[in-house]
Amino acid sequence: MGVCSSKQELFSSVSSENENTRNKILKGKGGGDAITGTNGVPRVMLTGSCRYGSMFTQQGRKGVNQDTMTIWEDFCEEKGQIFCGVFDGHGPYGHKVARYVRDALPAKLCSILDSTHRSNDSNDVGTNLDSFDNSGDKSEGDISLWKNSFIKAFEDLDQDLKHQTSIDCICSGTTAVSIIKVRENLIVANLGDSRAVLCTRDGTKRLVPTQLTTDHKPDVEIEAERIKSCKGRAFALEEEPDVHRLWLPDEDSPGLAMSRAFGDFCLKDFGLIATPEVYHTVLSDKDEFLVLATDGIWDVLSNEQVVKTVSSTKKPSDAAKKLVHRAVRAWKRNHPTSKIDDCAVICIFIKALPSTDSSAVSHGRSFTTSNATAEEGDNNNGQKEEYSALDGFSRANSVLKLPRVLSSLSWRKRSFKIIEDDN
Template sequence: MVLFPSLVNGLARTMSTKKGKNGQNEAGREAVEVLEKEAKKNELILGSSGIVKSSKSNNFASLCSKRGNKGINQDCLIVWEEFGCQEDMIFCGIFDGHGRWGHYVSKRVRELVPASLLCSWQETLASKSLDLDFDLEMDRNLHQFEIWKQSYLKTYAGIDEDLKQQSGIDSFRSGTTALTIVKQGEHLIVANAGDSRAVLATTSDDGTLVALQLTTDLKPNLPEEAQRIMESKGRVFCLEDEPGVYRVWMPNQETPGLAVSRAFGDYCVKDFGLISVPDVTHRNLTSGDQFLILATDGVWDVISNQEAVHIVSSAPDKEKAAKRLVACAKREWKHKKRGIAMDDTSAICLFFQSSTLQLGQPVKDCLNSNV
């Protein structure tokens, strides 16, 4: 079923009465701001380590972010339960800043994406004729996905333009990745710009909990990404002391050396192939799907998808799931990346309504510590 955000539109109509037709979009934004403030008041929005649980939903989110050894933590995360005052919707986002101003950029993007996406969704729905008499369920699902996809594309483009206009943030050589999801009932929409990763824990036919990667790490050496960059006169290559680490470079300068092919900000290479356009995908969740992990590359650089699923499923309770995953990543950095400064590590673990998983299953001995 496609749900129309009636409360958002009701508020928008009320606020636009005195503004006239031209003020309807502005009224919609103000209506979303009202909903956001109310959600924060009711502790349905969290932008730091902790948990989010709504009394109207069985979803449960565990969040954790830890600073690495490179200075200030440039990772940001957020969960908004009952997204847009919809009981069956939740928004999750994780952002990995880079560059001197990276922590400012990631925070700014975290602040803007949820409300902007909600506005875009409301506007896209309003501009579409919703035919609820589709012959096939697939048609309804596709229609719903296309609305979210258009909303995401509009949102990311608008925010990237907003950053360019921010006089207090120098995002010429700084930026952030962005991995966000919206879960609407059994529908999961994933939007990825960068190299953070979404991994789904699902139950196989034999009852084994397996990892399914839902996103592609958008690195400069991927064929389609590299082609776009080089056609735009950008360069993609590794430094001699970093074999296998491909970066984006300007045509005639040894900068910025960006290790992702999509990001907000980084305007020094936006004319040379870097884009902020997200890769938007969709999945219909089933009763076998247990939980979703969103994490920055600081986690995935040292922990495999399957290891992450085992770590989360071995947590003594859901509240400690993200904290346990981040703690394990920090330990693995010491073993696998000796002499390399540890990256910031952040994770969101979202447990679904359909989840019947019993946590506390034993895994590797090195993970059996109280975290």
Template sequence: MGGCVSISSQSNCSSRSNGEKISPSCLWVDMFQRKRSRRTFSDHATTLQHLSSVPNRIFTNGRSTSSCIFTQQGRKGINQDAMIVWEDFMTDDVTFCGIFDGHGPHGHLVARKVRDTLPLKLSSFMNSAESKKNRSNANCCNGDMKSDVVDPVVKDTSVDSLWREAFLKSYKSMDKELRSHPNLDCFCSGSTAVTLVKQGSNLFMGYIGDSRAILGSKDSNDSMVAIQLTVDLKPDLPREAERIKRCKGRVFALQDEPEVQRVWLPFDDAPGLAMARAFGDFCLKEYGVISIPEFSHRILTDRDKFVVLASDGVWDVLSNEEVVEIVSSVATRASAARTVVESAAREWKSKYPTSKMDDCAVVCLFLDGKMDSESDYEEQGFSSATIQSNHSGNIAVEESDDGQNSEPCLQRNYTVRSSDQENDHYNRVGVDVEDCGISEDQNWSGLEGVTRVNSLVQLPRFSSSEERPRP
């Protein structure tokens, strides 16, 4: 889960039927007009209160029509990982997947809040873009390509740009909502996010933090290979470190874990965040930690078989290739996510016997849309009631957000360093980001307690009445 540490005790279109060419934006509007005749997301729910009754939305251990998900609590306290698969998201052929890894005292609450709210924001922004396209391209789609009526707000009409804008806006809105949430202290708590939308043969991805998505695909020799779809956004990436340092944040590793670069306040050795982007963590938003996602778009082929999303508890001990091998060799698809988590648990015991296992969460999305029969599913240890519950969206298992029975503990975090290849890939792919994160006034509040994991016992305390020390 990549948490924080504090050592402050030491330092204070194709074409029409008649052959006429039409623009990609016309195809986009036409797609939504066709889908209107079918069930859409807005027919099910528009608020968080309705989510429990939304069909084809799963967030607990189980399976859906084309996916399986599984999470297991580590040995560091309450499980701070959250996950979701939402089939028929917005329209019948769209699937939303996400993994959210919380950190800090309230990280589990942040992760679940993002899990529930971010998909709604993404849908809302896409529906808004759709409405604009309907207005600005009505004449275009009726065959009038010379119309002078253009919505000045809509500058780029490609589907890729629409999804990019929707991801950027929804992530920004999500972080803003966390900042103003009256009952959720995100000052030194936050969450990663790796989110994916599959629409036909298109994968649209937005992500922050060090959770990861990979693709299992067949090469020219018909052998399964692993393709990394996202980049672990950690402080050891040159561009991330440069931005943080420009904003007066500090980046360095502790002596007992030199492989883990962390982000620190300019005037105190806290909180030691092991990622460069995250939701929440507002104590660092003035110092280079941002919530602006990386965005990428991939067109799938017949060789692409499945996508795996997982929190860093999995990637800390299993390689991309190992995960692809596990998923491609399971007896039944419904057991794939659980098998990956169980394999990660064994590796934690083997590789780090003196360290407490991190929380693990896995989503396996099979791109051909097929799963096992119910009889095969039951053979893997899941009841028919679980199948019915998850498939209908009526989840029988409720999560506890009170954080009781959770005790902070001290231990080392093992975070896999990014390879040179990943760094090179990161330097080639990316979006422009704001230099120093937030621009709103920051209200500093007192802190008590300890961060989630990888923590020492004390965090810095600030008061709105006290003058903040200079860097």
């Protein structure tokens, strides 16, 4: 089922408050120190392929690979339930932030769901899921529970990250696009400019893409309004008029190319938020596959090109790799003077997914949204882990320029100095 990591590797950076929850998840119903499938293979994947999914990431030309991803099978110990996530780090320590979120988010989400169900006098994490019937009907209360749990997990995790002494994330962060498949229901949570696209067949059997998420860019109207109301600034430089960035009120930095992200605490008072948009859709028998990918893919390939590439792959297990390789060729062709961005892709093939009920695929679709306001990073070809986005101008950079104060004083040292001065 692909390359998997041990318990120690997967959760080395997760905060201690989720220890009981993640140990419960890892132990699983069958015992042992990892989730295991029928053949004793771990059910937490970081790369590789399985019977229903293909995963691949490739380092760009900006230093350490800051993209990462994961698939959790039988999520929250619920058979047939799948969690997937793709995370795109940026800034000097973006790779550390992305890995932290990758490891901590699933356990955080399970913990919140478990706590919510207990407060509803239920000891079974799957109890509320039983209201999703085979016709695709659903309880609005249960959908809201999932959406609110996703939002709380993201926001709480951002606060956890703020207090991580091992990661300086004043000007480093990560995007996140993640999904949970609950029977025929798909819950999608997005933060930043990674993207989820669903491939389905229309009335003529033609494969068409349905974009399930909205890219959180600073020039999107609702995002720009929030940034302005918080005294932040959003504009594009003359050198790259098509890339709007988020800037501090009185300094042309850091130039973050997204409006929502984990971390980046220098901007959290000026319009950047860690509140995801959460969407719900009901899968139908016309749906073929789902693609989660970082912006290294979407910056150079359209939704249609992505669908065509994946659908034309002879072996589903090679789909993610083929898509990344096509994106790299597009970077070289379309942006020959720019640094190729890191790329990470998960392809999920709907009809091959495990299910507690094979008849639970709906024949209709609903789509709603909640708009609440070896380790892959080590694949560096011998390069030193350092942030190289400041080595000259490059369209591919998510962060363009670090604030002046960071060149001589780290965030936490600066915070301690302020406290000392106040005393």
